[in-house]
Amino acid sequence: MKFIHTADWHLGKLVHGVYMTESQREVLHQFVDIVAEEKPDAVIIAGDLYDRSVPPTDAVELLDEILFKINVELKTPVIAIAGNHDSAERLSFGSSWYKHSQFYLAGKLTNSFTPIQIQGINFYMVPYAEPGVVRQLLEDESIHSHQDAMKALIGKIEETLNPNEPNVFIGHAFVLGGKTSDSERVLSVGGSGCVGVELFEPFSYTALGHLHSPDAIHHSKVKYSGSLLKYSFSEAKQKKSISIIEMDEKGNFSHRYRSLNPTYDMREIEGYLEELLDPQFYEKERTHDYLKITLLDEGALIDPMNKLRQVYPNVLHLEKKIDLTDVRKKDSYQVIHSKKKSEIELFEQFYMEMTTAEFTLEKKEAMAEIIEKVLKGAEER
């Protein structure tokens, strides 16, 4: 039995203010071609189909188009779960109809732990859910962390799981020790959000979503497929792919990657402004890639972004390499106040990720006040 494992499509994603939809469309068409060629018995999507609960309409249309091609035109069963970026309720709409054509979509976590059976393999779908939701669902007051929640859920599955059959777990979680990228949203503010890899021991294969690197963890049976595209510059050196698994009736499997290659790569370059604008240099470059450019120049430059965009239209981020001694000088205040600073910074990052709006000075001040109160309260307890 052969299945494809993918995750973290993040349709509708904005990277530094630029919609990735066209690159997503391109790579998803490559994905459809791979499905047509590999003829798997199932395609698994382990969460974060969309980048947010209300994605832009062209992302909605793209997902509809791609899933229709795979499921209806290529007659391939699809098993998909919601991730932390998806709206469980919105994604669930219509799932009762889809299953008639073997498109199994789990948006909201339910109390039913019956697997989907395809060609002798049991697929357990566990969509992303907050620990509080799992606590309520399982009526288990002892559930507080993601670790507690996952342990309880797998405990439920184990009540009926037959260990002599091949069992595949499909989940969306941050497995302990996994390598993170800048484009994953933290699962827990204040807690680790992590779950231990040992929890997945009962399964022949665990198909995970959430971390964006295909080698976020190294484990023989628990794997991330990685995201569809690079969604942050911290992923610039990753190779994006999907995983192809062939499993026998005992749950033994082989695993290989097939890469996805968008026309425009996301990468970082470094140099002096003059050098980067020199045709001798850029003629050898893939100038339309999504770029983070680090300028080595010292002193002031006149409108460097505008000049660079004449040559590199998709510059997403520009920065100057700052002398380390400078940073130390500037940061002396920050270091002293590092505790307070880091909370507001964390929130700022979180806010911008959630809303893509600017975190203005007024907002910052209001939040700083709240954090101060909370910290004061914590000290007093």
Place this chain on the structure above:
Amino acid sequence: MKFIHTADWHLGKLVHGVYMTESQREVLHQFVDIVAEEKPDAVIIAGDLYDRSVPPTDAVELLDEILFKINVELKTPVIAIAGNHDSAERLSFGSSWYKHSQFYLAGKLTNSFTPIQIQGINFYMVPYAEPGVVRQLLEDESIHSHQDAMKALIGKIEETLNPNEPNVFIGHAFVLGGKTSDSERVLSVGGSGCVGVELFEPFSYTALGHLHSPDAIHHSKVKYSGSLLKYSFSEAKQKKSISIIEMDEKGNFSHRYRSLNPTYDMREIEGYLEELLDPQFYEKERTHDYLKITLLDEGALIDPMNKLRQVYPNVLHLEKKIDLTDVRKKDSYQVIHSKKKSEIELFEQFYMEMTTAEFTLEKKEAMAEIIEKVLKGAEER
């Protein structure tokens, strides 16, 4: 052949800041019971399934639940189109899967005018679309108004329509002369948005959505079903219902209503505060209805809303009956400046309807400035 005609469910609707979801759920369960009892060959929903393009998640779950009961559990074909309140793209998601179980959902208007055939009747689905969208779709530069658009669309349908068969048109439009209510969103700012009833002549029956009264127009073959519930006090005296049509192979049909009865009605009452708060009065009243209360008292009253809500928990709107001579005095300024005043008022109404946010003084001033500029420009032309 028997079919049910309904429209304007407006799931997720807020009336005076109160979600109607629970009343909608109640009435939709009555609707499901009627479907189970009548056993129609099809259920038609002529647009505005949701109240807005991104409805609240409980509205999404309610629609999913109800359509599943009707289409899958009761095995009744469903034909639904998007109205002006729906997001065509979001509503369309999954429609390719639904049609396998005879759930036909047209979100976006397409260039295909092939009818759905059920039991010898041809159902033509024409989801709501702006004239500009129709102009582009049909590549017909002469389309400017809703009348132009509808005429062109029906022209397209007529190219292949067989007048010897029973043909049903399903659309979402404002038919000329139709009686409006306060809860319908205007289709055209600046134009009438109307279409002539004569356009629908080629059809045996025209199942319309948009106007909320089941007798918005009186025509033997062109009909509104009316909305699911009363959504404004201007509808307080309407009787809400669904239409049951039985049609023969020649397109002749009988038409009858079945009423929908929510536990809490929406209605207006009038009286003196003291009288309304008197147990002798309110013990005979259905005090939990959604109410607009008009107070007859003169002079100041202390916190009347709060007092009234102790007895009538669902007061949605409170006003005082003002002496007509007072109004004339106050409005003398307005009458003189009636032209400018009415545009900003129209916009204010539109703004609050679209966003449910407050139209603050700053917003009003900014808009007044724009209107003034536009009017000045118009005078100069």
